[in-house]
Amino acid sequence: MAKSRYEYVKHFESDPPLLPNTFLMVRIDGRAFTKFTAAHKFQKPNDARALRLMNDAGTACMNEFQDMVLAFGQSDEYSFVFKKTCNLWARRPSKILSAVVSYFSTVYAMQWSKYMVDEETGKPQEILYPPQFDGRIVCYPSLKNIRDYMSWRQADCHINNLFNTCFWTLVNLGKMTNKDAEKELSGTVSKEKNELLFSRFNINYNNENPMFRKGSVLFRQIVQPKEKPKQPEQIDSEKQPQKISPPRQRYAVVTTHIDVIGDEFWNNPECPVQDSDGAGKR
Amino acid sequence: MAKSRYEYVKHFESDPPLLPNTFLMVRIDGRAFTKFTAAHKFQKPNDARALRLMNDAGTACMNEFQDMVLAFGQSDEYSFVFKKTCNLWARRPSKILSAVVSYFSTVYAMQWSKYMVDEETGKPQEILYPPQFDGRIVCYPSLKNIRDYMSWRQADCHINNLFNTCFWTLVNLGKMTNKDAEKELSGTVSKEKNELLFSRFNINYNNENPMFRKGSVLFRQIVQPKEKPKQPEQIDSEKQPQKISPPRQRYAVVTTHIDVIGDEFWNNPECPVQDSDGAGKR
Amino acid sequence: MAKSRYEYVKHFESDPPLLPNTFLMVRIDGRAFTKFTAAHKFQKPNDARALRLMNDAGTACMNEFQDMVLAFGQSDEYSFVFKKTCNLWARRPSKILSAVVSYFSTVYAMQWSKYMVDEETGKPQEILYPPQFDGRIVCYPSLKNIRDYMSWRQADCHINNLFNTCFWTLVNLGKMTNKDAEKELSGTVSKEKNELLFSRFNINYNNENPMFRKGSVLFRQIVQPKEKPKQPEQIDSEKQPQKISPPRQRYAVVTTHIDVIGDEFWNNPECPVQDSDGAGKR
Amino acid sequence: MAKSRYEYVKHFESDPPLLPNTFLMVRIDGRAFTKFTAAHKFQKPNDARALRLMNDAGTACMNEFQDMVLAFGQSDEYSFVFKKTCNLWARRPSKILSAVVSYFSTVYAMQWSKYMVDEETGKPQEILYPPQFDGRIVCYPSLKNIRDYMSWRQADCHINNLFNTCFWTLVNLGKMTNKDAEKELSGTVSKEKNELLFSRFNINYNNENPMFRKGSVLFRQIVQPKEKPKQPEQIDSEKQPQKISPPRQRYAVVTTHIDVIGDEFWNNPECPVQDSDGAGKR
Ligand SMILES: Nc1nc2c(ncn2[C@H]2C[C@H](O)[C@@H](COP(=O)(O)OP(=O)(O)OP(=O)(O)O)O2)c(=O)[nH]1
Ligand SMILES: Nc1nc2c(ncn2[C@H]2C[C@H](O)[C@@H](COP(=O)(O)OP(=O)(O)OP(=O)(O)O)O2)c(=O)[nH]1
Ligand SMILES: Nc1nc2c(ncn2[C@H]2C[C@H](O)[C@@H](COP(=O)(O)OP(=O)(O)OP(=O)(O)O)O2)c(=O)[nH]1
Ligand SMILES: Nc1nc2c(ncn2[C@H]2C[C@H](O)[C@@H](COP(=O)(O)OP(=O)(O)OP(=O)(O)O)O2)c(=O)[nH]1
Ligand SMILES: O=P(O)(O)OP(=O)(O)OP(=O)(O)O
Ligand SMILES: O=P(O)(O)OP(=O)(O)OP(=O)(O)O
Ligand SMILES: O=P(O)(O)OP(=O)(O)OP(=O)(O)O
Ligand SMILES: O=P(O)(O)OP(=O)(O)OP(=O)(O)O
Ligand SMILES: [Mg+2]
Ligand SMILES: [Mg+2]
Ligand SMILES: [Mg+2]
Ligand SMILES: [Mg+2]
Numbered sequence A, B, C, D: 001m002a003k004s005r006y007e008y009v010k011h012f013e014s015d016p017p018l019l020p021n022t023f024l025m026v027r028i029d030g031r032a033f034t035k036f037t038a039a040h041k042f043q044k045p046n047d048a049r050a051l052r053l054m055n056d057a058g059t060a061c062m063n064e065f066q067d068m069v070l071a072f073g074q075s076d077e078y079s080f081v082f083k084k085t086c087n088l089w090a091r092r093p094s095k096i097l098s099a100v101v102s103y104f105s106t107v108y109a110m111q112w113s114k115y116m117v118d119e120e121t122g123k124p125q126e127i128l129y130p131p132q133f134d135g136r137i138v139c140y141p142s143l144k145n146i147r148d149y150m151s152w153r154q155a156d157c158h159i160n161n162l163f164n165t166c167f168w169t170l171v172n173l174g175k176m177t178n179k180d181a182e183k184e185l186s187g188t189v190s191k192e193k194n195e196l197l198f199s200r201f202n203i204n205y206n207n208e209n210p211m212f213r214k215g216s217v218l219f220r221q222i223v224q225p226k227e228k229p230k231q232p233e234q235i236d237s238e239k240q241p242q243k244i245s246p247p248r249q250r251y252a253v254v255t256t257h258i259d260v261i262g263d264e265f266w267n268n269p270e271c272p273v274q275d276s277d278g279a280g281k282r
């Protein structure tokens, strides 16, 4: 039973490192969530509870993987951006991808009952079967590319949500059939959809829940240390005088619904995504 | 907010198909389970409850992914073998890998409380934090390679378990310190370890739990259809006489602890792993 | 000018080994040879001189790369099959591919004037500009796959050559315009093309040059050692008696035009392509 | 002989595109040129004829592949940099790599007799066997990376050439044995080597052939159009008056031996390597 005779099979493994000096992006997407959300009667078009559950899983990943500098979530998907200098597992793609997908998945499964509470009964809704997420990992060479990536996802969120908001307003408030609502919206541009909501239902789309309109943008932010650092006089006078190190800055992951398409986020010198080598170390 | 301006970023994705006509093997391994098993006070050296939980997750994967023909589990790892003709997601590695790892992970998390029951109190043990698994996907061109792969993992299981059994017997029954037990075993071969157990503790290693000694081997087996197929006379006589199709064979995933190093498993014409193209279709 | 500051750029290189235990196949194809053959007034549809030049370059590669067991050439392309156990440059694809393409290319360029001799003047034809070949390297897991690969190329050769033979016969002997010849052949099957040649031009396609019909198949064959091994009595009697080692078998690359689609070539126990590990060592 | 039965083997090919928006770099290196240069009695340590032959092949490549913006040659190697926006063969690595290596190789072989002329007899030296080059293709995400790459190669050239110059001076002028020269130089830094040349042999290293010291740097430069564009009055007055397009700028590849380690080359706004998307279009 000499193990060594068989060990040659290990050489069939292949996981070549991802190109250095590029941003890494892992995107996770719920597998067959059309069915999963229907089976679990997710609210339409957006189930705020489910989105908060996704954000919880996203935040857990940010806390677990320190090289992640930015994340974006919407619908059944989450994208995570790793800084350029990331050297996690020497940038082996399978390792990074599988660990992130796995961790996101178990947090989602385990936190389900915290978020998916029936509003009427106040009881957690049963999870009928284990959810599943697929994942991919992609290299982006430039800050422009990663910014365009984020814009792509947020524009996708906007377009889908505007459509869905109109559609379900026509159906729920407008008492239309699904088919008629579909027809009504077919071929309309954004502006027309906005007007439809406002003129016919007195809904100002911009007042809708920003989490629905913009998706969720996660990043680390400095939090004020709760305790002041010890002052010199507090230090036992018999001991050697000590240099007082400045309070170590601490970061916490914040969940926002800010715009990442315009310049503001990216032009901010505190922007969590930095192009320069060695930057974005948070 | 035209999404199309940003869509070019999709072209940075790359997930080239795995080589056709090769067995695909996905191996999952618990990340930092040394810590996880300690934190959750897993029984030493083997926690049968935890292994059964792993087997449950392994079985769920076999049922979810029909192209899996064989699986092997031990310790914090599980290997899944896909038939050569597998064309799941056109053999895109990231898709397959992430979906399997994700599903295994959520089943593990969700079934935890079913298996990890405190023997004394009868109550499920709390899970302290979300577990995480890494994964890899490997191509094996020949049946010989995949057989050697299985032998590699089972030999690994054997070697580790024989050592661990001796170690914990010396510590628990022999009242040795960990250090002394380590020393005692250092440099011994399998035969000597077997004798140590037998001569000093009257333990026949071969009588130990086969799940510990051999790991768990999963595959599909024909199950007898519960209801007999309808007989001709039962068919409504006024209708046209019908050909009676033989009862469709049904398969169920079985959990065994058989040997996969010797010839028997592989020489069986019913062996679930088949080399010939188009075979192994179960 | 410390070189070490810059050496990090070497880590951007990536050339992961090709899957072990698979046949490697390198196919080379002339780049823009439609233009190159026209510029150099290659005979139509086949220029035997140019094909012999290709065969010379193919043979040189077989002699240079000992792990090549089989090669096939036709038109402006050459395919080289490496045995499964090939470990040249640890199976690094860029290394193997580039070296083979480079060597083939320089042999082609340097041997040009030996083959491309003007039949009338007996003088070598000038080469107007440096030719260029592209290449690719592909893994084939099974003997069946590599056999089918060879059949694919030989069938391609047959189909193109039968068409071209008919086309140029209609044009040259039948005095048709290119357009009319094209039209005449459009939609015809092999059998009809054979009949056309025979009934109208009394040409039996099977008597055409096998190099044109079947392409060129290269492999190593045992050659008889020219000198007999020294006999015992010839050995200087004062020296120690010696064991006579059998004459070391020597191989030479042969250029044939045999069929590789039928069974004969592959069922021959001396077939240069062997599936078994460790076989095909020539 | 239906070709279609075999065509499935084409699906085993895999040549996934290189990451977009990165510089591509192809480096070619003579295979076993230690032997090749010895067999052909290359002058030591530098054979200017051979380097010019390499530069000719490098220039031919720059002219053939329009997306190359910079090249660097030294010893038996050549590096070619493609602009970031290069979309040659949709960035398929095997295609690009093999075509460049092949073309470089055939130019080298065909131009040999033009450069490798015996200085005494004036006759071209015979090429004894076909040379061979290996190649690799690497992505570099940033301008900084590609600059560091160039510095790496030029620093390598400098270090090797300074050593070789000292070594052969000690041997040829200093009448030392190879062994003694080796010993003499062992452990010396650049400054000491410079001094050795100057104090003992009155050689100012900086006056040595820049092609030897710096290698060869190729790029495109605007060349003045030889003919003036036609003036309006020259145009036939009976014809319609025409807009006069400015003379189309023409580029020619220049061979220089400039420094690419310092800032000057890179800070020049006309630098042939540009980071901005859409730039470096030459
Ligand atoms: N009712 C409801 N449905 C949602 C919500 N978020 C996501 N979904 C549904 C809408 C879509 O059917 C689905 C997400 O679309 P995908 O393109 O990811 O499709 P799906 O997951 O079914 O297939 P896939 O496996 O990703 O190809 O999830 C929500 O908050 N409420
Ligand atoms: N007590 C106990 N420990 C177990 C059992 N099964 C696995 N383990 C522990 C033993 C090892 O420390 C660990 C598995 O070894 P690994 O090589 O996978 O190490 P680990 O997961 O810590 O690190 P990794 O992230 O995989 O590199 O899990 C069990 O049934 N009982
Ligand atoms: N006249 C003549 N032409 C030949 C001979 N062998 C090959 N050719 C020509 C016929 C085709 O136009 C061309 C080979 O076809 P390919 O598909 O390889 O096309 P080509 O090399 O032009 O383009 P490529 O760069 O390979 O995509 O070479 C020959 O012996 N005589
Ligand atoms: N005499 C002489 N030798 C040269 C000249 N240029 C290059 N060489 C020789 C010096 C080295 O032995 C060799 C280049 O070094 P490499 O590291 O490329 O080694 P080589 O090509 O032998 O092996 P390789 O196949 O590249 O691993 O070529 C030259 O101008 N004159
Ligand atoms: O999943 P979709 O439809 O959004 O599109 P995709 O994710 O690009 O497709 P795939 O999941 O097959 O990569
Ligand atoms: O995890 P190990 O220690 O069993 O060894 P490995 O899995 O081959 O190493 P890695 O997880 O780094 O691929
Ligand atoms: O070159 P063709 O047309 O025979 O087809 P191919 O070789 O498969 O195409 P490509 O050269 O682009 O890989
Ligand atoms: O060829 P060397 O020795 O300069 O080093 P290398 O090119 O990095 O090694 P390899 O040719 O094996 O990639
Ligand atoms: Mg998808
Ligand atoms: Mg989905
Ligand atoms: Mg989705
Ligand atoms: Mg591991």
Ligand SMILES: [Mg+2]
Pocket (backbone or CB within 6 Å): B029, B030, B031, B032, B033, B034, B076
């Ligand atoms: Mg583990």
Ligand SMILES: [Mg+2]
Pocket (backbone or CB within 6 Å): B029, B030, B075, B076, B077
């Ligand atoms: Mg493990």
Ligand SMILES: [Mg+2]
Pocket (backbone or CB within 6 Å): C029
């Ligand atoms: Mg082609």
Ligand SMILES: [Mg+2]
Pocket (backbone or CB within 6 Å): C029, C030, C031, C032, C033, C034, C076
């Ligand atoms: Mg061609």
Ligand SMILES: [Mg+2]
Pocket (backbone or CB within 6 Å): C029, C030, C075, C076, C077
């Ligand atoms: Mg061709």
Ligand SMILES: [Mg+2]
Pocket (backbone or CB within 6 Å): D029
């Ligand atoms: Mg090298």
Ligand SMILES: [Mg+2]
Pocket (backbone or CB within 6 Å): D029, D030, D031, D032, D033, D034, D076
């Ligand atoms: Mg070399």
Ligand SMILES: [Mg+2]
Pocket (backbone or CB within 6 Å): D029, D030, D075, D076, D077
């Ligand atoms: Mg070299």
